[in-house]
Amino acid sequence: MAFLNENYLKLQAGYLFPEIGRRVRQFCEENPEAAKRLIRCGIGDVTEPLPRAAIDAMKAAVEELGDRATFRGYGPEQGYEFLREKIAQHDYRDRGIDVADDEIFVSDGSKCDCGYILDILGAQNRVAITDPVYPVYVDTNVMAGHTGTARANGGYEGIVYLPCTAENNFVPEPPQAHVDLVYLCFPNNPTGAVATREQLSGWVEYARAHDALLLFDAAYEAYISEAEIPHSIFEVPGAEECAVEFRSFSKTGGFTGVRCGFTVMRKQTLGKTEEGKKLPLHPLWHRRWSTKANSVSYPVQRGAEALYSTEGGAQVSRLVEHYMQNARILSEGARAGGLAVYGGRNAPYIWVKTPENLGSWQMFDRMLRELNVVVTPGSGFGSKGEGYFRISAFNSRENAEEVARRLATLS
Ligand SMILES: *Cc1c(COP(=O)(O)O)cnc(C)c1O
Numbered sequence: 001m002a003f004l005n006e007n008y009l010k011l012q013a014g015y016l017f018p019e020i021g022r023r024v025r026q027f028c029e030e031n032p033e034a035a036k037r038l039i040r041c042g043i044g045d046v047t048e049p050l051p052r053a054a055i056d057a058m059k060a061a062v063e064e065l066g067d068r069a070t071f072r073g074y075g076p077e078q079g080y081e082f083l084r085e086k087i088a089q090h091d092y093r094d095r096g097i098d099v100a101d102d103e104i105f106v107s108d109g110s111k112c113d114c115g116y117i118l119d120i121l122g123a124q125n126r127v128a129i130t131d132p133v134y135p136v137y138v139d140t141n142v143m144a145g146h147t148g149t150a151r152a153n154g155g156y157e158g159i160v161y162l163p164c165t166a167e168n169n170f171v172p173e174p175p176q177a178h179v180d181l182v183y184l185c186f187p188n189n190p191t192g193a194v195a196t197r198e199q200l201s202g203w204v205e206y207a208r209a210h211d212a213l214l215l216f217d218a219a220y221e222a223y224i225s226e227a228e229i230p231h232s233i234f235e236v237p238g239a240e241e242c243a244v245e246f247r248s249f250s251k252t253g254g255f256t257g258v259r260c261g262f263t264v265m266r267k268q269t270l271g272k273t274e275e276g277k278k279l280p281l282h283p284l285w286h287r288r289w290s291t292k293a294n295s296v297s298y299p300v301q302r303g304a305e306a307l308y309s310t311e312g313g314a315q316v317s318r319l320v321e322h323y324m325q326n327a328r329i330l331s332e333g334a335r336a337g338g339l340a341v342y343g344g345r346n347a348p349y350i351w352v353k354t355p356e357n358l359g360s361w362q363m364f365d366r367m368l369r370e371l372n373v374v375v376t377p378g379s380g381f382g383s384k385g386e387g388y389f390r391i392s393a394f395n396s397r398e399n400a401e402e403v404a405r406r407l408a409t410l411s
Helices: 016-030 052-065 081-095 110-120 135-143 197-210 282-292 298-306 310-336 360-371 397-408
Strands: 104-107 127-131 160-163 181-185 213-217 243-248 261-264 270-272 278-280 341-343 349-353 388-392
Touching: 016 360, 052 298, 052 310, 081 104, 081 261, 081 298, 104 110, 104 282, 110 135, 110 213, 110 243, 110 261, 110 282, 127 135, 181 197, 197 213, 310 341, 310 349, 310 397, 360 388, 360 397
Parallel strands: 127 160, 127 181, 181 213, 213 243
Antiparallel strands: 104 261, 243 261, 270 278, 341 349, 349 388
């Protein structure tokens, strides 16, 4: 019998979304009338259909594959040049950031990339992760054996947690202690917070002083509405030596089901050997893709490329604007209901303080029973999420307006 990876046994049972599902099912069985009014604002998945430009490009690409003259088999493992060039040009060079085409690595999404990146990083790294947080950063480190066992509060031994609270506007300062690897996500899921240029500069300064690596998740950069907020960590000088950026077409082009994202791995970004020799990470990342993957399907890469066309770009902007208008409507509803509201200005998530010091799950139950609205309990994202809940703006306009009306009745 083969030995199994015992790190998986350390993982807390996938508690959050199964538990939400269980409570919602039970409520609906016991209250069939209320069940008909139920609106889900829980899981962070998009609801609106794909942009027309992407649909047409993917259809045309499938037709190409159906003709001997235009058929393509395996593509480049790091993604097709036509897509890498569009990304590097539109998302970076047009914004004054000197990213080369071959510093873009096309993937099947940034959830996946967040896990894959650990392939090229050492097991001895001291890892810092924000709390509350997108659970993928924590769990992939547990699976890779970078942590000890789980504690009673859901955290793991060995991880340095960076509390994100109302006091620090949900943006942590760099720690006093030394860490090697830091996960940052701005605009943030779940809090909707954004980091200013000064705050990101502070992190780059820390990373350079400590020879640390920043793993910067920018999945929501398209939702930034305030002009002075950076969209990329590479807007901060020096970040090219100490940061990797993750981006995705999931929340921009509605590609959560289509699957496409990318990492930006600069050639100047360094890691070190046990002996202290500094080496670039780019060749390792390149080798990782060549060996373990064959990138993403040709039609999907053509679909992603189409998001950079004039009409594709306009369609993406309309999608983002749709969700952000929902976020404004939901924020106003929650405020009218007497709740303290964070986020929702540069991100499709609203982070809400529970009233009367209710626990996250108590508030979840109250929202379910009284308003027939499903939210996500903040404690599911980490111990510092206790006392909060997340409302997702990924919904139809009709649902967002109805949820806002119901929220306003809370006061
Ligand atoms: C949705 C999301 C992503 C994107 O994941 P994909 O795998 O590209 O769909 C990445 N990071 C965060 C924090 C997210 O919420």
